Amino acid sequence: MATSTGPGSRLAAFGNQLIAVHLWLREELERLTDGLDAYLDGEAERPRELRAHCLTFCSAVRRHHTEEDDSAFPALADEFPELRPVLEELERDHHTVADILRRVEELLDGLHEGSNAQDVRNELDGLAALLESHFVYEEKKIVSALNELTELPGGVVIQDVMRQQDPH
Template sequence: MHPNNSPAERLAAVGNQMIEIHLWLGAELARLRADLGDTPSGDARPSRDLRAHCLTFCAALGRHHTGEDAGAFRVLADEVPELRPVLANLLVDHEVVAGILGRVEELLGDDRPLPTTQVRAELDGLAALLESHFRYEEKRLVSALNALTGRPGTAEQLLGLTAPTG
């Protein structure tokens, strides 16, 4: 449940909201990988649903990281300067993730045969990186984010997304 009365109350649990977003993104990636597992090996025409799901996931993950970079990370760098080295490490991870997302989007192409093995390898690498990245980010930032009760803005402005409900 997200508090939503005053701006301070909305941000009281922004760190917890980040965890919810990470859980949702992780579940979506697992579902995407499972859907890809149902696709024949080698080249095959990707289903529209698989392509759409993959592109939607890539866009959501990119939006989350871009939102963190421009929102939460900037605020934390100002408010909690001792976190700057952590934030710098996370920014590097975001760049690596963006590279993987770009390769996945390129592999999906427009109505080209799907190189299933390559897409699966990219998504497997992404899953491993995100597992580590999300845990590190949560361990280092949740408390600091939850302490941002007096900052203007919304969790979506700080994190790029809100966790879907239901």
Template sequence: MHPSPEPADRLLALGHQLIEIHLWLREELARLRESLDPGADPDRGALRSLRAHCLTFCAALTRHHTGEDAGAFRVLAEEAPELRPVLDELARDHRIVDGIVRRVEELVADPPGGDPAATDRVRAELDGLGALLGSHFTYEERKLVGALDALRGRAGDTEKLFGVAPPAW
């Protein structure tokens, strides 16, 4: 369990807060994906739980990327214009991720139930999402953490910049 940093600490280490958010999103996606593994309980309660967890994860991921586009990326484009090509590339990734998230939401709106092909489609979309997010998060962290830490809180808090607050661990 990680200690919850004081608000001033959060403002001094924005890049590290981004990493914490990415770790949390990776863990949530892994849990969601595991719920579809063979042997997972396919009863109605489990399907409702899958749908709720999926929609919660998808909403958090969308909030995070929307928040970055409107918050951190806008601020970094002003403060570090040399990062604009990187920010544009990351924003393009966000649009691709959004398309996958929409497909996943459509698939779980009509839960797979006992249909193995439907479960396989959800699993395949989540696997693709996981692969894309893995490379996206790694690239984003490598390119932006230092620039975010250099802001030292001038640009606002983590929720304003990243769309979600870091987990309380």
């Protein structure tokens, strides 16, 4: 994908970056679910590896949502007041996701102590459904507005935030 060096190109890239981060998080959740399925089937995954992968994934989701709540959403609310109800709904989703992530981590902690792996799978299924709905809604409602921003609170330039959000 070719990018121009004009000011608008960086902004459009930020909207694309949001979508790219969402795609990466979907892939990571699928990998985590696949690892849990392998564990349920008696294959290679062990609770320690599942826990490590979960911590990595959970941390990435939390970091992504924190950056949205602390930087992108306030900037959008200032620039596009009509988006405030959407942003508030997205923030509520972030809290719900955080609760599910905590439950998944707690359940994975207990796997070696006889916790039911199917309970983890059920939580991951709920998380996947919520995140998919959340990501689609967020992309539909705010990507174009994000593409119009030039700065986030504190004078942070969008290009700098893009580097911080890079999932790789």
